[in-house]
Amino acid sequence: MKAVVKPVSEVPATIYDVAQRANVSPATVSRVLNGTQPVAPATEQRVRKAVAELRFRPSRLGVALAERKHAANGIVFPDLSGPFYTEVVLGYEEMAAERGRSVLILSTRDREDAAQAVLSLADRVDGMVLFGRTVSDEVVREVVATGIPVVLLNRPAVAGTDVITTENERSAYELTEHLLSHGHRRVVYLGDPNASADAAGRWAGVSKALKEAKRRRLIAPCGADENAGYTTATTLLQAPNRPDALVCFNDEVALGAMLAAEELGLDVAITGWDDVMAARFARPALTTVRQPMRELGALAAAALDERIAGARTELIHRVLPTELMIRNSCGGHSA
Amino acid sequence: MKAVVKPVSEVPATIYDVAQRANVSPATVSRVLNGTQPVAPATEQRVRKAVAELRFRPSRLGVALAERKHAANGIVFPDLSGPFYTEVVLGYEEMAAERGRSVLILSTRDREDAAQAVLSLADRVDGMVLFGRTVSDEVVREVVATGIPVVLLNRPAVAGTDVITTENERSAYELTEHLLSHGHRRVVYLGDPNASADAAGRWAGVSKALKEAKRRRLIAPCGADENAGYTTATTLLQAPNRPDALVCFNDEVALGAMLAAEELGLDVAITGWDDVMAARFARPALTTVRQPMRELGALAAAALDERIAGARTELIHRVLPTELMIRNSCGGHSA
DNA sequence: TTGTATGCGTTATCAA
């Protein structure tokens, strides 16, 4: 006489279905699946058989509620254009995946409800990393107040957060010194120190080198994209007493400035920041600064994980080194 | 006489805490917060007051389980380097956010457990989009079998999936015709038709144009990165009877090939695909094909949403047009 | 208009 067996249905099986089919309690099924407690071999066999037959997959929804955790991390960035954020996100995802956590992304790019979006993300993750230039300190504090660990990237610390940044001032200083050593006398910085900590840090380095060399500390407030670089440089290069070197906030700005110089038929030294792919292919090739983007993301994920797991309670503040990529655009290297 | 009021605690308040403080039932709190049923003004006031005082935020975990949905979408891509995937992801995230859904990302880049990772992602979302070159058809079928809607991007359809692709063959055909009209006679395609549907489609277009012009249909199997392009082109350009035009699978390959040609001091026409930033800055500027990346992502999110909401049951298959960006690298345009 | 009670799918505690 055949046993009456529930047919495999289209609706997902629950742990109760499995329990019933294996003639055990739901608790035992859970124990088998998670290895949380010893189970008799024979019992385990029955359970595994039932699981396979019913194609049972534990509901993440149920698991999450019972464990009261999402097993997911968030990451908030202003934009994804350019390789910088992209690479960081990739490094972050990779490390998170290794540790069994999913990652939720959120781009704040000119979104009016950015604050709301970030807060709402906070409800869906066990921890999150926030890039500079995304939301106000006030919002960061609110997120911290929800109780989840927060890691800040390239942004000044807020109480209760871990911080990881890449080095700015020293590299900018060296870059400027290099320019000066090539005989450039009138160097101006294209960027807006008020716009971000990065921009401020780089200006600080440039400024310091200029001061030490007893040069005028010139700065041209400028947006962070190619168009801003092009426009600003066009104006600058047509003014009397035009600069012979431009230290740009990033590669996009620098590339835009190169276009301007090219159009005006002017020979001016130009440097960028980030080492985007286009920097290598521009002619002359762009001198720039490379950041360990991948590592930045991976470290952020690791830091978050430590706090989520409770393995660390004190906060950290790490600064990652950057690397000068001297190429032809800064003059003196046979462009 | 003061009412006894529960102090605001550090542990998150639940809907029961709010109900108690407002002297109503949890159901009423839910109704106020979600506007699912009319509530008396006075009652609503009390509830909102309690919500504010307790800083109550509904637990996503509880909501998700009760509603039996994640309110989240997934997206799986092979990599994020290069602007292509990045822009698509951005378009996707933007559209998803507009519709109140979070997005979970998953990169399969040389990950051995890619299949497992994708399946596990399937448990955490209400629907997902999969790029070509990520997992096998078998895995796609398994995901479809879980019951969640699946949208495939730049990849041949699998039963039960929506498909959105960008046009390949026609653009490749036009690109090749253009090259031929410039007098190039020996044009070879750098790419691997077996590696992806994109590579195959582009080769089909090149092949067709060559055939119609009664030229030899030459192809050099080649990886999809800069290094592969450089290596392949170096070999090709040093062989007897070398090509005078290279149609490359993408911009990275083309840029690598340009480096090779430059090193060898050879003048050869080169075209790419994707219009990465470096394409504009290379000298000569790279002729390439632009895809509506942002739109691709947005459409995918929209398609997913329709199926998740049950607004559409029949499957779609859309092909988005691409645009030729004729610049200098294809010769005849005063490079 | 509001409250009661149950379901959602797990995990985990406490007995047995």
Added chain:
DNA sequence: TTGATAACGCATACAA
């Protein structure tokens, strides 16, 4: 080694 059963935090039929 195993089974009841109570959380977990909300939504929602069903009553009142």
